[in-house]
Amino acid sequence: MDRVRTVCRRRHFSPRNEEAYVHWIRRFIFFHQKRHPDLMGSSEVELFLNYLARDRQVSASTQTIALNAIVFLYNDVLEKPLGLMTGLKRVQRQxxxxxxxxxxxxxxxxxxxxxxxxxxxxxxxxxxxxxxxxxxxxxxxxxxxxxxxxxxxxxxxxxxxxxxxxxxxxxxxxxxxxxxxxxxxxxxxxxxxxxxxxxxxxxxxxxxxxxxxxxxxxxxxxxxxxxxxxxxxxxxxxxxxxxxxxxxxxxxxxxxxxxxxxxxxxxxxxxxxxxxxxxxxxxxxxxxxxxxxxxxxxxxxxxxxxxxxxxxx
The missing domain is CATH 1.10.443.10 (Intergrase catalytic core)
Known part of the structure; x- marks a missing residue:
């Protein structure tokens, strides 16, 4: 999480943006029983985002923020880009x-x-x-x-x-x-x-x-x-x-x-x-x-x- 904050500040994210990204990355890690993100990939990301849509019934914008946070984690922090997520169910925007x-x-x-x-x-x-x-x-x-x-x-x-x-x-x-x-x-x-x-x-x-x-x-x-x-x-x-x-x-x-x-x-x-x-x-x-x-x-x-x-x- 220290690495996440460091990259956020290096890219001059706003404090609110940084806190939102940290929040959703933590939620993602805790959802998978604290497994390190290095040991996970697209399938685990799909499971988490689909859980938010199906069980938590979050809005489209909330799911999008969570997706952006996790993509940022893999692309910019871990430098391990995610593959295609064909099983991702996006919430319909109202x-x-x-x-x-x-x-x-x-x-x-x-x-x-x-x-x-x-x-x-x-x-x-x-x-x-x-x-x-x-x-x-x-x-x-x-x-x-x-x-x-x-x-x-x-x-x-x-x-x-x-x-x-x-x-x-x-x-x-x-x-x-x-x-x-x-x-x-x-x-x-x-x-x-x-x-x-x-x-x-x-x-x-x-x-x-x-x-x-x-x-x-x-x-x-x-x-x-x-x-x-x-x-x-x-x-x-x-x-x-x-x-x-x-x-x-x-x-x-x-x-x-x-x-x-x-x-x-x-x-x-x-x-x-x-x-x-x-x-x-x-x-x-x-x-x-x-x-x-x-x-x-x-x-x-x-x-x-x-x-x-x-x-x-």
């Missing part, structure tokens, strides 16, 4: 329309929120961010003059630029003043560090204590980084905003099966309804394929105001 909130539902939800969580939710909707992208924002990623946000190392390891809503500028500036005050207090205590990706800390050792590299939504606690004496303030946990948003949905009386990620779906759908072209929405969302963005055209078609024939009777 195409579902994403849940979208109306503009009134979004507004009602924001009205029952407050503080930092409200600002984060408004930014998620106003810029079309993923939760991980929002909590990972640094001070340097905000350009108030150009009214843009730069998302670094998003899904697929890509950077992109998206919108900064004009109505959030003043509030975000006041929030950053509090972040700067917190940072100054941390420096006075001998801390003030912010964790930096990859080996950037060794290249720019002073940058981690600069305000530019601090997280826009910092954690409330300091944690050791690099060594036990170097205290850093990481970003807020994603569960904080997820729980706050779920609670707000209940208070606002929104009965849809929504999550905080629904704000990103709503961002795209509302832009499309307003006449924004699909290619621009693709760039703002950071989708690699236009086909991924095209799902929102189905949402528009499904919610388009069409008169029922019953109303003409």
């Amino acid at each position: 195409h579902r329309v994403p849940v979208v909130l109306t503009a009134d539902e979004v507004k009602a939800t924001f009205e029952v929120m407050s503080g930092t969580c409200q600002l984060m939710a408004q930014l998620l909707y106003g810029a079309g961010l993923r939760v991980s992208e929002c909590i990972g924002l640094r001070v340097k990623d905000i350009d108030f003059g150009a009214k843009t946000l730069t998302v670094r190392d998003g899904k697929g390891g890509k950077d992109r630029t998206t919108l900064l809503p004009s109505q959030l500028i003043e509030r975000l500036q006041k929030h950053l003043v509090m972040v700067a005050q917190l940072h100054s207090a941390d420096i006075a205590k001998g801390g003030g560090y912010a964790a930096m990706p990859n080996a950037l800390y060794r290249k720019y050792p002073a940058a981690s204590r600069s305000i530019a590299w601090q997280f826009v939504f910092p954690s409330k606690v300091l944690r050791p980084w690099q060594n036990e004496f170097q205290l850093a303030r990481w970003h807020m946990s994603d569960t904080t905003i997820q729980r706050a948003f779920k609670s707000a949905l209940n208070l606002a009386g929104v009965r849809k099966h929504a999550s905080v990620h629904t704000l990103r779906h709503s961002f795209a759908t509302h832009l499309l309804s307003a006449g924004t072209d699909i290619r621009t929405i693709q760039l703002l969302l950071g989708h690699r394929s236009l086909q991924t963005t095209m799902i929102y055209t189905h949402v528009i078609q499904a919610t388009k105001m069409v008169t029922s024939p019953f109303d003409r009777l």
